[in-house]
Amino acid sequence: MSATVESIVNVNNTSHFGEHVMIDAYGCAPSRLDNRMLVRSCLLELPEMLLMRPLCAPEVYFAPGGSKKDPGGWTGFVVVQESHISIHTFPANRFVSIDVYTCKNGLDVGAVERYFTRVFAAGVLETNFVRRGTRYPEFVKPADAP
Numbered sequence: 034m035s036a037t038v039e040s041i042v043n044v045n046n047t048s049h050f051g052e053h054v055m056i057d058a059y060g061c062a063p064s065r066l067d068n069r070m071l072v073r074s075c076l077l078e079l080p081e082m083l084l085m086r087p088l089c090a091p092e093v094y095f096a097p098g099g100s101k102k103d104p105g106g107w108t109g110f111v112v113v114q115e116s117h118i119s120i121h122t123f124p125a126n127r128f129v130s131i132d133v134y135t136c137k138n139g140l141d142v143g144a145v146e147r148y149f150t151r152v153f154a155a156g157v158l159e160t161n162f163v164r165r166g167t168r169y170p171e172f173v174k175p176a177d178a179p
Contacts, residue, residue, distance in 0.1 A: 050166025051116065051136035054145055058129045060156025067124035069093050069107055075120060075152055076111040082148070085113040085135060098123075122153075129153055134165070 065071055076091035091111040098105030106122040116134040123129065131149060133140070142162050150158060 048167075048170065049138060049164040050169035051134065051164075052138055052140050053135075053163040053165050054131075054133040054140060054142055055161040055163075056129075056131040056133075056146060056149055057159040058131070058149060058153055058155035058157070059127065059159070061122075061127050061129055062154035063124040063127055065153050066106060066122040066127070066129055069095070071152065072107045072109040072120050072122060075149075076109050076118060079118055079133070079145075079148065080111060080113050082144075083115075083133070083135065083137070083140070085115045085118075085137075088112045088114055096121075129155070138164075 073091050073093045076093070079085075080087050089112050091109055093107055093109035096103075096105055096108050104123060104125040106124050108119070108121050110117060110119040113135075115136045117132070118134075119132045121130045129149070133145060142160065146158055146160055149155060
């Protein structure tokens, strides 16, 4: 694991409910995308790096596809106490689509990008970052409030 836990997540930020990082990576190594065990490895490593607690073992399935747009690949996910991580690979198109959603705040998006760039030998990344539940703090009362 190349990144430290401290560089990936800041659990003290409570200005919103959670964060959703969506990464689309282009120009990836087809051999890495067509590797069930590598996808599974990501789904084991990343929750640990992000201090997430898996609720189940990662699931990885081959989806056969059926079109030029979707020629098939591996789909994997892990449900964590803090939400989920999913990975969808398309080896023939050298493309992977990744979602990391957590109710923790303060993710180091750059560290997550570097991780997946290294793992899949990605050429170009397109990253979208969404703060989820930005009004959550104003609607939630502390447990000890009347």
